[in-house]
Amino acid sequence: MKIASWNVNSLKVRLPQLAQWLADARPDVVALQETKLEDARFPVDELAAAGYRAVYSGQKTYNGVAILARGEPQDVVTDIPGLDDPQRRILAATIGDLRVVDLYVVNGKAVGDPKYAYKLDWLAKVREFLAREHERHPNLVVLGDFNIAPDDRDVYDPVAWGGEVLCSPPEREALKRITDLGLHDSFRLFEPDGGHYSWWDYRQGAFRRNMGLRIDLILLGDALKPAARAAAIDREPRRWERPSDHAPATLDLDI
DNA sequence: ATGGTTGTTCAACAA
Numbered sequence: 311m312k313i314a315s316w317n318v319n320s321l322k323v324r325l326p327q328l329a330q331w332l333a334d335a336r337p338d339v340v341a342l343q344e345t346k347l348e349d350a351r352f353p354v355d356e357l358a359a360a361g362y363r364a365v366y367s368g369q370k371t372y373n374g375v376a377i378l379a380r381g382e383p384q385d386v387v388t389d390i391p392g393l394d395d396p397q398r399r400i401l402a403a404t405i406g407d408l409r410v411v412d413l414y415v416v417n418g419k420a421v422g423d424p425k426y427a428y429k430l431d432w433l434a435k436v437r438e439f440l441a442r443e444h445e446r447h448p449n450l451v452v453l454g455d456f457n458i459a460p461d462d463r464d465v466y467d468p469v470a471w472g473g474e475v476l477c478s479p480p481e482r483e484a485l486k487r488i489t490d491l492g493l494h495d496s497f498r499l500f501e502p503d504g505g506h507y508s509w510w511d512y513r514q515g516a517f518r519r520n521m522g523l524r525i526d527l528i529l530l531g532d533a534l535k536p537a538a539r540a541a542a543i544d545r546e547p548r549r550w551e552r553p554s555d556h557a558p559a560t561l562d563l564d565i
Numbered sequence: 566a567t568g569g570t571t572g573t574t575c576a577a578c579a580a
Contacts, residue, residue: 371574
């Protein structure tokens with residue numbers, strides 16, 4: 311099966327691109343971030359026409375996550391213990407034998423900003439949730455927009471980005487505390503080299519110049535690691551008209 | 566250095 315994560319930066323704007331990509335790439339499970347839609351406005355019928363069931367946790371203007379799958383997602387969780395948060399950033403569901411957790415990690419704005427403190431606190435609380443999920447569901451996939459470049463290979467200009475938000479040591483340490491739960495960055499099971507990014511700023515022709523960061527990740531629990539067959543970032547939809555600033559990350563799993 | 570671009574909403578914020 312094929313799993314994917316895509317920050318669509320407004321599902322209202324990006325629905326045509328998403329439908330095209332679903333038809334082209336034919337993923338079995340897709341985690342979306344930044345849908346920016348209230349649940350009542352989620353395009354259930356359009357996605358059903360594309361062959362996908364959906365669960366979603368959205369809000370107006372900001373944030374919003376969704377999981378698309380061929381079958382009905384079960385045991386849906388939108389809120390976790392210890393995190394009383396109106397921001398819709400977490401969605402967990404069971405799809406067949408797979409437990410899927412979709413995350414839209416806090417951006418953090420800048421090191422030292424109150425939003426940066428919120429990001430680190432959010433990550434610590436989500437880590438505790440993921441530890442419990444992993445105990446209950448060995449076949450765990452955690453994917454989404456992590457808003458953290460795991461290491462300097464994931465950054466086009468590590469000197470310029472050194473210590474900045476998305477690359478700072480406390481953020482990378484918070485991510486490591488999550489991967490240390492036995493959740494493996496699937497892209498790095500296949501690709502040791504740098505220069506592969508999933509987000510490029512809309513400004514200054516950053517995509518054309520491949521000035522990007524790899525911040526969209528698919529983490530695989532220990533039990534699923536042997537089933538990984540291929541990982542990629544599909545830059546094709548980033549070349550289309552009116553693109554998201556993110557490209558989909560994909561993973562082929564032999565299950 | 567605080568630029569520039571897109572989305573939501575309509576001046577300002579978030580990314």
